[in-house]
Amino acid sequence: MxxxxxxxxxxxxxxxxxxxxxxxxxxxxxxxxxxxxxxxxxxxxxxxxxxxxxxxxxxxxxxxxxxxxxxxxxxxxxxxxxxxxxxxxxxxxxxxxxxxxxxxxxxxxxxxxxxxxxxxxxxxxxxxxxxxxxxxxxxxxxxxxxxxxxxxxxxxxxxxxxxxxxxxxxxxxxxxxxxxxxxxxxxxxxxxxxxxxGLGQLYAATTNPEVSTADGIALALRAGASVADLEFVQFHPTVLYTPGGPRGRRPLITEAVRGEGAVLVDVHGRRVMEGEHPLADLAPRDVVSAAINKRAAETGAEHVFLDATSIGPGFVERFPTVYAACQAAGIDPVREPIPVASAAHYSxxxxxxxxxxxxxxxxxxxxxxxxxxxxxxxxxxxxxxxxxxxxxxxxxxxxxxxxxxCGLLNRKAPGAAVQPAMAVVDRDLLQRTMSRYVGIGRDDEGLAAATRVLDRAAIVRPLRTRQAVEDSSLALTAQALLASARQRAESRGCHRRTDFPDTDDLRWRRSTVLRLDASGCLIHTAAGIARTAA
The missing domain is CATH 3.50.50.60 (FAD/NAD(P)-binding domain)
Known part of the structure; x- marks a missing residue:
């Protein structure tokens, strides 16, 4: 060293x-x-x-x-x-x-x-x-x-x-x-x-910066800690859409814009959130993201619009960051609706x-x-x-x-440190696979396919560069997320299973918990963490 x-x-x-x-x-x-x-x-x-x-x-x-x-x-x-x-x-x-x-x-x-x-x-x-x-x-x-x-x-x-x-x-x-x-x-x-x-770089389109490569999840797992609820990846309903589809870190259109009166409409000008939830455009993010994806699919478009024109000229002062991003894309949010799509946002x-x-x-x-x-x-x-x-x-x-x-921690210096070797996956392949199979709508067939793709693509390499460290973190976290998403055979919150569309409180009102066993394989704990309203 x-x-x-x-x-x-x-x-x-x-x-x-x-x-x-x-x-x-x-x-x-x-x-x-x-x-x-x-x-x-x-x-x-x-x-x-x-x-x-x-x-x-x-x-x-x-x-x-x-x-x-x-x-x-x-x-x-x-x-x-x-x-x-x-x-x-x-x-x-x-x-x-x-x-x-x-x-x-x-x-x-x-x-x-x-x-x-x-x-x-x-x-x-x-x-x-x-x-x-x-x-x-x-x-x-x-x-x-x-x-x-x-x-x-x-x-x-x-x-x-x-x-x-x-x-x-x-x-x-x-x-x-x-x-x-x-x-x-x-x-x-x-x-x-x-x-x-966070772990936004697991996906092709995200609000997260390039450094968000799930490093902490991987470090904790390899140190023997448990992780929970990785299947619940929140997709922000409104990032700025540009032709060709969102890719990489996308500009976020803050939810506060809807809080100030903006509404979501489809490419035909029809309200997206009417009848979807009592809070309409102010519904929780999982509801809004799912509704946007559903309406986009129904209309054959890759996006919907966020109409903030009712806010008027005050938009510029209230939302200067959003305004600047829109201006850079040739959009005037004061006078025209903003094209938006969903992207991976928060773990x-x-x-x-x-x-x-x-x-x-x-x-x-x-x-x-x-x-x-x-x-x-x-x-x-x-x-x-x-x-x-x-x-x-x-x-x-x-x-x-x-x-x-209280003397609960170990103050002894660590022994000799050895440069580890871990499985890595080509990042572009990993991101495309996760976006295709592990987005807002998931099913067991797709989750199994994603698992096979990443397993076949994994190559063990020494972690001698920052990119190798990040790619190994993404690979391990992706496998953990897939394992959790396959286990949770229900739809809840921001985990939407198209093959299990209902919420099952009897079986699944508990957190899914994973850790690595002595051989380095991901295993589920027997009971998870039960959640109650008490």
Whole structure:
């Protein structure tokens, strides 16, 4: 190994969860080291447009309450949320926002001087706060990044974590990584937090940036942790459609546009959401995405339209990011409808963890999109994700401090690290296969076909480059997602089985849980995690 470094807490990822954890850990006196495989601002957080859903006791809609936010979240989650997790995370939201504002984040204000609030799909009240109109994620990332730099917290940019290292007891004790020149090194730490974001690059069209290659899922599985609910991939109903079909990272048309009055229409001008759901265009995302795909198929088109002309000239100031993307594509959303399609957006499942970030492996923690805390269930409620990162990121830092103080973590340095070799699949083939067979509509025949394609295409290669690491992460996560999707023989939330169109609460009101066995094969746990409304 050509280099090494150490800390009390190693954080992999520089999104909202990772940087929040870094700041809180530093406040608690821990030595912190943050690792980013690209620049510190390259993750998903910067792209989040809609806002942060939060009920603040001093500023809220008449009749709104924390209880209503909890109920809206449970409804969107379609029976797979953990009520205690939902309650605990949402209850900490107001304090998390206060901490974020203290760190320098600025939010849009209304005429009364209070934080401006909007409403998004699945919400029963105006409780989503935002910044820069539709640039909330960018503002959150800016504020946290500046606070981390100002606090002197070291960030290793363009360093890729290859494998987690474990001691004789199985506890995590650090990580094998490589720098921008692919030189290997060891990072020593008794606690490792995975805050690596999502898995959007499994698909040909996604709202996620290029760094979202499911690294955290693969690292956790290979370290012995369990993952859950990977079949629940949320497809955002409205990304900007361009001729030739969406491919790669597509500009997001935030759900808040519909919250301000925009409606979905098909190529003949007929309303898409009429009769589909009581909330019509503000229905949960799984309902809207399915309705869009259905109407597009019925009309023979590859897209529908989002008609936001009723918003008028105010669209430019309220949604500057969306307006700029439309202008670049030659569309004036003030005067004409926006062509939209769905694309892979958010992973509702992930590494099984508590609301304090603890996983099933000692020394390993997870927070943000990579984690499965029980907040999102089978379908994430709009704008709950940034809040989860803020709350669970901070709680994880506190959990690490407690676990270190109690002597629960392994402070011994890892032994010799060996460069691993893992199965990889050509990325273009993988993305085309996943998009064809594992999109919004799935069936067993297609899922089995996708499994065979990826099995035949897999080649074991040493992980000596960042691309090899990413491709191995995508390959393992794709197989785990396929296994979960095949097992869940029902339709629920954002998992739609055309061969099992009904929801089966008797058999499937539980999370699907996977881990790797001693031979490296994916296996299902016997019972999964039962979910109840209690």
């Amino acid at each position: 050509s280099w090494e470094a150490g800390a009390d807490l190693l954080i992999v990822g520089t999104g909202v969860a990772g940087l929040t954890a870094a700041l809180r850990a530093r406040e608690l006196g821990l030595r912190v080291l943050v690792v980013s495989k690209d620049s510190a601002s390259a993750g998903n957080t910067s792209w989040a447009q809609g806002g942060i859903a939060v009920v603040r006791p001093d500023e809220l809609d008449p009749g709104d309450s924390l209880r209503k936010h909890v109920e809206d979240t449970l409804t969107a989650g379609a029976g797979l949320c953990s009520r205690p997790a939902v309650r605990d995370i949402l209850a900490d939201g107001a304090e998390a926002i206060a901490r974020l504002r203290a760190a320098g984040a600025r939010f849009d204000l209304g005429a009364d001087g209070e934080l401006a609030r909007t409403r998004e799909g699945g919400h029963s009240a105006f409780r989503v706060i935002h910044s820069g109109g539709d640039a909330t994620g960018a503002e959150v990332q800016r504020a946290l990044s500046e606070a981390v730099r100002g606090g002197g917290i070291p960030v290793l940019e363009r360093h890729c974590v290859v494998e987690l290292l474990r001691g004789d007891s199985g506890a995590v004790v650090g990580a094998l990584a490589m720098d921008a020149e692919s030189r290997a090194g060891v990072l020593h730490a008794p606690a490792v937090l995975l805050a690596t974001g 509702c499942g992930g590494v099984v963890s508590s609301v304090d970030g603890r996983t099933t492996v000692t020394g390993l923690y997870a927070a943000g999109e990579v984690a499965c805390t029980g907040l999102h269930g089978a379908n994430r409620l709009a704008s709950n994700s940034l809040l989860e990162g803020l709350v669970v990121g901070g709680r994880t830092a506190e959990a690490v401090a407690k676990d270190l103080c």
